[in-house]
Structure formats: C-alpha cells, structure tokens
C-alpha cells in the first residue's frame with residue numbers, strides 16, 4: 001500500500017477527552033486496520049477514566065457539513081456512527097447519508113457511557129430507529145441498548161436473538177446484539193441476525209475491568225474492513241478478533257476504567273499485512 005491511495009473510512013462520533021472511546025478510539029482503530037480515518041464530530045465530552053462530566057453538542061448543520069466535506073472530496077468506503085447526542089443531529093446525519101448514498105453504513109446506537117451517563121437524549125430514540133436504522137448495513141446495540149430499544153429483558157443468548165429479530169424488523173440489513181454486558185460467567189458472545197439466519201461470534205471473556213472503548217473498537221474495525229472491501233460477515237469476524245485482542249491488551253491509565261489497547265496491532269503486525277517501511 002506504500003505510496004498508493006489507502007481505503008478511507010468515516011466516523012460520525014463524539015470526542016472522548018480521555019482517549020479511550022469515541023472518535024479517538026475509532027481513528028486509532030482505523031489506522032491499525034490500514035485505513036485512512038476521517039471524523040465528523042458530533043459532541044465534545046468532558047471525560048476520563050471515572051466518567052463523563054460534560055457534554056457539548058456540535059450544531060446539527062455543522063455535523064452534516066463535515067460529512068459532506070469528507071464524502072465529496074476524500075471519498076468514503078464505509079462509515080460508522082457513535083455518539084449522536086440529539087434528535088436534530090440524527091435527522092441531519094440521516095439526511096446527508098441518504099442524499100450522498102454513504103454505504104456500507106454501521107450504526108452503533110450509543111445511548112450511555114459505560115459508567116451510565118447519558119450520551120443520547122431520550123427523545124432521540126425514535127429518530128434513531130425510524131430514521132437511521134433503515135439506512136444501516138449493520139446496527140450494533142449492546143445488551144443495555146437492545147433492552148432500551150425493544151423493551152425486552154435480554155438476559156442471555158436467547159434474549160439476544162429475540163432482540164435481534166425485533167430490531168431487524170426496523171429495517172437494518174444486519175443486527176448484532178453484543179454480549180459484553182452479560183454476566184461475567186458467560187462468554188463474550190455477540191449474536192448476528194440477517195433476517196433469516198443467526199450467527200454467533202464467540203470469544204473467551206477476558207477478566208479485566210479495563211473495557212473502555214470495546215464497542216467502538218469492534219464497530220470501527222468492522223467498518224475499516226468493510227472499507228477494505230470485505231463482505232459484512234468477514235469484516236465482522238475480523239472486527240471481533242480485533243476487539244478481543246484489544247481487551248487482552250487493555251491497560252490501567254487513570255484511576256477508574258482504562259482503555260482497550262491497540263498496541264498489540266503495531267507490535268504483532270501480521271506478516272501478511274506489514275506496516276509500510278519508514279523512509280530513511
């Protein structure tokens with residue numbers, strides 16, 4: 001790839017000043033997956049390993065303008081959403097994504113931080129499901145978001161499947177109900193549903209409290225592999241491998257919950273996909 005034009009991906013997401021989640025995690029993941037990352041910022045959060053203490057939204061028309069500027073000049077092979085904050089931002093993103101035909105399009109319906117602080121206004125849920133889900137190639141709720149969006153209890157694998165079926169009826173091509181928040185005695189199983197078949201992506205649950213940014217790393221790695229031209233199931237398999245390695249590489253910065261790590265990808269860069277040589 002050295003000297004050539006790399007694939008490009010776009011994240012439409014909030015900023016995490018602590019650098020664990022949000023667009024910081026997405027851009028780092030894009031780089032580690034060999035893709036040029038671009039970002040439309042939706043909100044600035046005041047955040048660290050202990051939680052979120054402030055949220056400052058970017059005007060909806062500025063979010064849409066960032067998306068348009070990137071798509072019309074740089075080009076986007078795949079895009080994902082993270083924190084979208086408000087109904088106005090969701091409506092603006094839905095409009096610009098539909099108008100410019102941005103695809104594949106991964107929607108992570110982020111509703112709260114891992115500490116429980118809200119990252120989405122409650123009145124924006126219907127815009128999320130009504131406007132964004134029908135445009136999505138893949139939606140990736142965690143168990144808590146699946147409960148919020150469906151009203152179902154979602155306590156185990158059977159609950160994940162039931163929620164995936166209900167969410168698929170809202171229009172996305174694929175639904176992934178992530179299992180990171182299931183009880184610690186259960187493996188980290190994510191359930192993928194395409195309207196017909198159920199596929200499980202399973203990994204051993206790694207015993208660490210430092211899981212800030214797991215969902216963003218999974219979604220961003222999957223988006224990167226979609227931008228590199230892989231089909232959805234293969235992109236997601238690689239995304240799952242990426243996040244499992246990232247959880248294993250997590251580290252304690254700050255006195256609360258630390259970030260998942262991306263250093264493994266640089267240290268152990270696979271032989272079939274070497275980093276470009278550094279010019280002398």
Ligand SMILES: Nc1ncnc2c1ncn2[C@@H]1O[C@H](COP(=O)(O)OP(=O)(O)O)[C@@H](O)[C@H]1O
Nearest residue numbers: 142178179180181188204205206214215218247
């Ligand atoms: N302790 C863990 N060990 C291995 N994988 C994990 C662990 N915690 C979460 N995951 C995986 O990380 C990804 C993100 O899941 P989840 O934590 O449910 O999402 P979110 O970050 O959106 O809340 C999923 O693939 C999930 O299975």
Ligand SMILES: Cc1ncc(COP(=O)(O)O)c(N)n1
Nearest residue numbers: 014015021022113114212213
């Ligand atoms: C800006 C931003 N976007 C997303 C998340 C969710 O990530 P997590 O569930 O790891 O807190 C976050 N905390 N902050």
